[in-house]
Amino acid sequence: MRFMARENPTVKFGNFEIGRIPRIVGTVHLKSELSQLPELVERDIVDILELRADRLHEEGREVVANSLTEMKQFQIPIIATIRKGEGYNFEEGERLELFRELIPEVDAIDIELTAEIRDEVIKIAKSHNKSVIISEHNLTETPPDDEIEKLLSESLSSGADITKIAAFANSAEDIARLMCFTLKHSREHPLVTILLGDLGTNSRIIAPLFGSCLSYGYIAEPVASGQMSVSSLHAELKKYLL
């Protein structure tokens, strides 16, 4: 563990410290994945669970609540994420209501930088003393450095505890640039960076070296292009956790 420990700033999800060593987040987006959680938690493969309420809601609204109940029994931090335009097609008002319902029950929420309901969701999360991940996804390119800096500033001024930037990698240079952005800024602010697309797969492993504090993996099957399973992620990251 010492090898990866950093002087970086930290955030707490409940009593769980994020920032000094990379943490693995297992994204739960199918009810069928719940049965795999006991083993993954027991073997310390996942540190945190992400409730992908947008995806789970496709299997029925009650699946969201039931999945959360099952996930809570593991007593590891839970992030609630309800994406717009992925999974169940929420109206913004309906999405806000679901956030309001989930926030008291989880440790952190993830909301898009560009979401209409962003400030409202953040206000509710803060009033419950829960951590806020503000995320930005660029599915076509990795923006120039100055644009990424602007996204970070906007996220920070909106109240992010953690800023998550996912950008599509079209070249090796894209990977290198976003990683160096991560090294530079993670010393000041908790950051998560991810390169999307096939070329970005290795960013799941190398971003933590550069200071990205969370690495997301799938339980049963990928949700995003380039994503790795939590088991592969754990095996690869372990090489650096001396």
Add this chain to the structure above:
Amino acid sequence: MRFMARENPTVKFGNFEIGRIPRIVGTVHLKSELSQLPELVERDIVDILELRADRLHEEGREVVANSLTEMKQFQIPIIATIRKGEGYNFEEGERLELFRELIPEVDAIDIELTAEIRDEVIKIAKSHNKSVIISEHNLTETPPDDEIEKLLSESLSSGADITKIAAFANSAEDIARLMCFTLKHSREHPLVTILLGDLGTNSRIIAPLFGSCLSYGYIAEPVASGQMSVSSLHAELKKYLL
């Protein structure tokens, strides 16, 4: 290949361009490795060969000349390296004589930044229109950024066509820092960067993403800690050579 192509400055080893895409160097340090070269060259696994004259000389002085003759038949660039303190124990004068003998026969030489005979070797290489790699090895740590910058300046003012910096990785931060140094400076000067030690192994794969122009691998067995075989190197790097 396009994925890795960069706008970086280039150097030529004979007619072979170095700098835009990463090239794999196979280090030949044992006579017994020569028999594996035909297949490795044929399958395009190695782009360049390094004659480790210091190591080969341990098997007899004639082994150096004979190995070079065998290596030249592949018509790929050859780098001559004669380290002090590794392999055969050369006197500096004797080492200079061997450089003088080898320079006309190879495409590039590698000389340590701190070598007593450095300027003399560079002068001979330049007079034969051969490329110069100036190398610096730190076997205990990765120096602070400002010290690495100084090493680079000193190497450039000494006449390096390519500056090679190998430093021991004690932490993830060391890897990240040297990689970001590489991204920044490889846009101006041809660079090779390597993290030594077990933790540094993945630098053999990721340094090219950050602009390191050569990645060294072994043919039969590792010469330096953290080194990979040319075959593994090729398989891993190929993932980025779209």
